[in-house]
Amino acid sequence: MTMLATSLPRGAAIRRRLSIRPIRIVLFVLMAAGSCVMFYPFLFMIDTSLKSQSQYLAGSGHSLISWGRLFAALPVGQELTNSTLVSALSLAIIVALSSTAGYAFAKLRYRGGVLVFLGIVSAMLIPMQSIIIPAYVNLSQFGLLDSYWGAVLLYAALGTPFATFLMTAFYRSLPDELVEAAIVDGLGYVSIYRRIALPLSTPAIATVAVLQFIQIWDDLLVGLLFLQNSDERTITVGLGVLSAGRVTDIPVLMAGSLLSAIPAVVVYLVLQRYLVSGLTAGIGK
Amino acid sequence: MLMSAPTAVFVLLLLGIPILQAVYFSMTQWDGMTATWLGPAAYATELGDPTFWRVLLNNGALLLSVPVAMAIPLGIAAVLHEHPFGWRFFRTIYFLPTAISWVVIGMVSARLFAQQGGVNDLLAAVGLGAIRTDFLAGEWSALFAVAVTFVWSMVGTNTIIFLTGMSTLDTSLHEAARMDGAGPWRIFVDITVPQLKRFIQFSFIMTMISAFTALFSLIFVMTGGGPGYGTTTLEFFVYQSAFSQGEFGTGALLGVVLFVIMGIIGLAQLRLLRSDD
Numbered sequence: 140m141t142m143l144a145t146s147l148p149r150g151a152a153i154r155r156r157l158s159i160r161p162i163r164i165v166l167f168v169l170m171a172a173g174s175c176v177m178f179y180p181f182l183f184m185i186d187t188s189l190k191s192q193s194q195y196l197a198g199s200g201h202s203l204i205s206w207g208r209l210f211a212a213l214p215v216g217q218e219l220t221n222s223t224l225v226s227a228l229s230l231a232i233i234v235a236l237s238s239t240a241g242y243a244f245a246k247l248r249y250r251g252g253v254l255v256f257l258g259i260v261s262a263m264l265i266p267m268q269s270i271i272i273p274a275y276v277n278l279s280q281f282g283l284l285d286s287y288w289g290a291v292l293l294y295a296a297l298g299t300p301f302a303t304f305l306m307t308a309f310y311r312s313l314p315d316e317l318v319e320a321a322i323v324d325g326l327g328y329v330s331i332y333r334r335i336a337l338p339l340s341t342p343a344i345a346t347v348a349v350l351q352f353i354q355i356w357d358d359l360l361v362g363l364l365f366l367q368n369s370d371e372r373t374i375t376v377g378l379g380v381l382s383a384g385r386v387t388d389i390p391v392l393m394a395g396s397l398l399s400a401i402p403a404v405v406v407y408l409v410l411q412r413y414l415v416s417g418l419t420a421g422i423g424k
Numbered sequence: 425m426l427m428s429a430p431t432a433v434f435v436l437l438l439l440g441i442p443i444l445q446a447v448y449f450s451m452t453q454w455d456g457m458t459a460t461w462l463g464p465a466a467y468a469t470e471l472g473d474p475t476f477w478r479v480l481l482n483n484g485a486l487l488l489s490v491p492v493a494m495a496i497p498l499g500i501a502a503v504l505h506e507h508p509f510g511w512r513f514f515r516t517i518y519f520l521p522t523a524i525s526w527v528v529i530g531m532v533s534a535r536l537f538a539q540q541g542g543v544n545d546l547l548a549a550v551g552l553g554a555i556r557t558d559f560l561a562g563e564w565s566a567l568f569a570v571a572v573t574f575v576w577s578m579v580g581t582n583t584i585i586f587l588t589g590m591s592t593l594d595t596s597l598h599e600a601a602r603m604d605g606a607g608p609w610r611i612f613v614d615i616t617v618p619q620l621k622r623f624i625q626f627s628f629i630m631t632m633i634s635a636f637t638a639l640f641s642l643i644f645v646m647t648g649g650g651p652g653y654g655t656t657t658l659e660f661f662v663y664q665s666a667f668s669q670g671e672f673g674t675g676a677l678l679g680v681v682l683f684v685i686m687g688i689i690g691l692a693q694l695r696l697l698r699s700d701d
Contacts (some may be wrong), residue, residue: 357525
């Protein structure tokens, strides 16, 4: 993003900055006003979570009561652990599958490879809702709905097509000479993947991981249906269920919302550039 | 070949076969255990159901918000690209909704659109207090509330897309136009927007896909699909039919309809990408 700042010759940039001052003030005010609209929900959550139910209804006063009640109403620690476990397991599968397949599609040309690649990538078009009923019945027949595995497998399946697309594009950008030189050195294709391609692809893996982590952490539908034991519920599902139960204690809900949002926001703040490259990866060159 | 085999098998087992099963079960009466074959007549029956059309109408109405969900981020990106004071900070704020669950967004939004919520307070402040209403209690006002929330949620993703696009622009054209005396608005409309064509198409596809398939959590938390079928979209109707009403066959059928719509959007995207070359 620093690229943006240097895209103009320095002199021109400075001249422009000085010449249209009033316009820049208007732009700043516009951006600030827009930011308030974008940030308002967070302020609302913070403010409301710091009230008790009666303070919320009265519209004044603050306290920590609702935070205390949150921990009584929801097994927050357990649910955060579940979210972390489910995301981590799904991510591990997605990264393993997409990096091996991506490497194969990009560097090992074999008969039918393009066809298999197209098959996997076109699965990106399958909406979760279109397969959720058969998947639910299939996985319940294997008894996978009573553990993390049903949800983990489905999250991994839904994330793998796009991740494979992204990893293939990344490995294609690595020069073929790299692989050829390694072969001359006596390495096999598998050890080239392990020792050269995989370590080089950390940025692409980070992109895949950030994008999928946020999606899995924030998801409701799969968790709602595929994590049948309440001990295995993720925090997002726990909140969704709590809110649908017509709980009137809004401050408790807001405290929970805020808490559930923090991990994804932290990941986003720290790894923003990977998220940006992931979201725009579909545009192509 | 061996290295891509596990991935291919995995995707086939968990996505490929289920979508074929969905097509089969869509033509049956199915409660999850035993299925009775109905054949293509199942589609005729569903298409004759006014509820189905009501749900599709909701989807159609939500699509009206797609241009808004693109225009606002385009404006934001254009301003951010000029690097006003504090733009890095603003950029982080505008991108933030991308990280937040629709569950959380929906929960806050439901409060804001309630009888005593912030939106009504805002209306009262600008002298429109007479129309104070519980948005989520009326069919169309609830759909409007969902649409507004959807637009808000798309700001982050679409701003990212447009800002990335603008960073690839050829600035010499802009300089030349400025030399020729073109104003900022003319430059934006005649030079920036045409150069962003590919990014605008991509954002359009992403926003369309989200409108059709990403609103489940929002609707679940904000309205539960109601009042009546007021905010039930196709994707929510899949869930309701199967998991509230136990009609797995109907749910599968609705899922297939959704898949066909996504397929059409996907093909349109392919056409658009091809036409560029």
